[in-house]
Amino acid sequence: MGVVLCYPLGHEYFRAHRSYVKCAEQLAALGFPVIRFDYFGSGDSEGDIGHARLDDWLSEVTDVVEELKHSEPVSSIALGGMRFGGALALLAAQRIDAARALILWDPVIDGGRYVNDLRRLHARMLRDLERFARARHADECGEGELIGTRYRSRFLHELSGLDPHALSVAGIDDAILVNTTANAASESLLRRLNNGARWNGFESQRDYGWSDARRTTEAIMDPEAIRHITTSMNAIAA
Amino acid sequence: MSEQLHRFGSDAHLCGVLNMPSSGAPIDEQSGGRPAVIFISAGLLHKPGPFRLYVELSRTLAAMGIPALRFDLSGIGESGRSRTGESAEQSSVTDVREAMDSLAEELGTQRFVLTGLCSGAEVAHRTAIQDSRVCGVVAMDGYMIRTPAYYWWHYLPRVFSARKWLDFTASRLQRLRDGGRRNIENTPEEDALAFWEGPGPDRDQLVSEFQSLCQRHVRQLQIFSGGSGDCSYENQFKDAFKDVDFGELLDVRFFPEADHLYVLQSDRRRLLRTITRWLGQHFLSETVPESPRIPVPRSRQAEHPVFMPNVSSSISNSASNTTSSNLSHSVKLAGRRHFE
Numbered sequence: 272m273g274v275v276l277c278y279p280l281g282h283e284y285f286r287a288h289r290s291y292v293k294c295a296e297q298l299a300a301l302g303f304p305v306i307r308f309d310y311f312g313s314g315d316s317e318g319d320i321g322h323a324r325l326d327d328w329l330s331e332v333t334d335v336v337e338e339l340k341h342s343e344p345v346s347s348i349a350l351g352g353m354r355f356g357g358a359l360a361l362l363a364a365q366r367i368d369a370a371r372a373l374i375l376w377d378p379v380i381d382g383g384r385y386v387n388d389l390r391r392l393h394a395r396m397l398r399d400l401e402r403f404a405r406a407r408h409a410d411e412c413g414e415g416e417l418i419g420t421r422y423r424s425r426f427l428h429e430l431s432g433l434d435p436h437a438l439s440v441a442g443i444d445d446a447i448l449v450n451t452t453a454n455a456a457s458e459s460l461l462r463r464l465n466n467g468a469r470w471n472g473f474e475s476q477r478d479y480g481w482s483d484a485r486r487t488t489e490a491i492m493d494p495e496a497i498r499h500i501t502t503s504m505n506a507i508a509a
Numbered sequence: 510m511s512e513q514l515h516r517f518g519s520d521a522h523l524c525g526v527l528n529m530p531s532s533g534a535p536i537d538e539q540s541g542g543r544p545a546v547i548f549i550s551a552g553l554l555h556k557p558g559p560f561r562l563y564v565e566l567s568r569t570l571a572a573m574g575i576p577a578l579r580f581d582l583s584g585i586g587e588s589g590r591s592r593t594g595e596s597a598e599q600s601s602v603t604d605v606r607e608a609m610d611s612l613a614e615e616l617g618t619q620r621f622v623l624t625g626l627c628s629g630a631e632v633a634h635r636t637a638i639q640d641s642r643v644c645g646v647v648a649m650d651g652y653m654i655r656t657p658a659y660y661w662w663h664y665l666p667r668v669f670s671a672r673k674w675l676d677f678t679a680s681r682l683q684r685l686r687d688g689g690r691r692n693i694e695n696t697p698e699e700d701a702l703a704f705w706e707g708p709g710p711d712r713d714q715l716v717s718e719f720q721s722l723c724q725r726h727v728r729q730l731q732i733f734s735g736g737s738g739d740c741s742y743e744n745q746f747k748d749a750f751k752d753v754d755f756g757e758l759l760d761v762r763f764f765p766e767a768d769h770l771y772v773l774q775s776d777r778r779r780l781l782r783t784i785t786r787w788l789g790q791h792f793l794s795e796t797v798p799e800s801p802r803i804p805v806p807r808s809r810q811a812e813h814p815v816f817m818p819n820v821s822s823s824i825s826n827s828a829s830n831t832t833s834s835n836l837s838h839s840v841k842l843a844g845r846r847h848f849e
Contacts, residue, residue: 314561411773419772
């Protein structure tokens, strides 16, 4: 089984990057080929996020899966990701026949709520006097700018349209879920999506501070969560 | 302009992205007499830099005709670890020197401008001291000494700020609730990476090092943000190192409103303009555009994926042993250390 890890968005991408490297290395050490990749307009990849489309990013996940199947002897795929990456993995799994497992790490499942949370967090960040010598005003930011990344309104609209009731795990045999304390509400919702998949849940006692304006530059370090993912993947492969 | 993955280092363990100008000339002629610019990763932040600052800068510089490499230091981002026995600080310097070796071989250039933020700025400085190929340093929130005037300009606005007082009170109450504990506990791995949290060089050493850089005619652009907490007025750097004769080799910029990582796009644009203009003024003959901006067409098409993949395959030799530790989940991506 090959693994494709989808990154979160914006500042959460930077916060999560090290955990993704560690998770990928440890899965690779167990024999799983793993690809992490930057979407168009993010990380080191080409382009500007202002030109990004959610549907194009979904196509990129499909491209990466094909790339992995082409380069490694794998017949099935686990798609995974943290936050927005988890949502993208869920959506992509519905398009990819080889997808058999999901790794959902504090996944975003309600796009509208997520965008509103980001807006509130951005507003609080502007008033954070540990970060700025003086509070900054909203009019010093560009339209659609949220914690370091400026999104087009079209993209935010697409993101807001992410509907938890439209998500499905049909065709998925196994789903690994890592939930932190601040995201516990999503687990019951995700369980409702259960269409026969085996769930391997893990309640992390960590609070990653997703809604804390003072922690937006903090790296996510959660070895226990990574251990849960790797041992679950090992069990699935066995 | 082209952009490609660049693997280099003694064990090909270092990973970067090289942006090349599109002059059509052979690679060794593209650099001409111009230096190449190297962006050094900062703290735990990997090579795109904070909010893709280094991506934007690299692409802008390549469009101006300057080759630019952004890369991850050993153990950061996509770079593995190779050597043992060196301190984290010296290992970082060796990484940068290997980056210069690699570009010298590929581009034919023997002159380099090193750019870094926070710990990356310190690594740029340390490398410049040790390697005569460095002709310029762009340091963002690098070494700084708190002068007596620092305290005046730092605390005066706070005394009259109601919000600051509320903030101060809230933080003290929170500390009481936490029993005086700070909720930051690093893993040994993070401690090893965060060498910049330890004691740094003292003022006398820095004075001596800056003097030696000046004797070698190394140009410096020292940039400070208000959010760094170490700089509170425009002339602080010159006051702190007033016995160094920088002459025309030093430029200092202070962005009092910006935070340490330039989270606001407007602040990042000002920073980008400052750096590209300075590089253009000192290392290019042509004029730098007012607002350097590369139009990036939405050209991704299904027949050629544009993503930048980072593969951890089953043959990866960089599997870590961090699973035995579950101490920390609270490490700043780019921390600061203070010099008094």
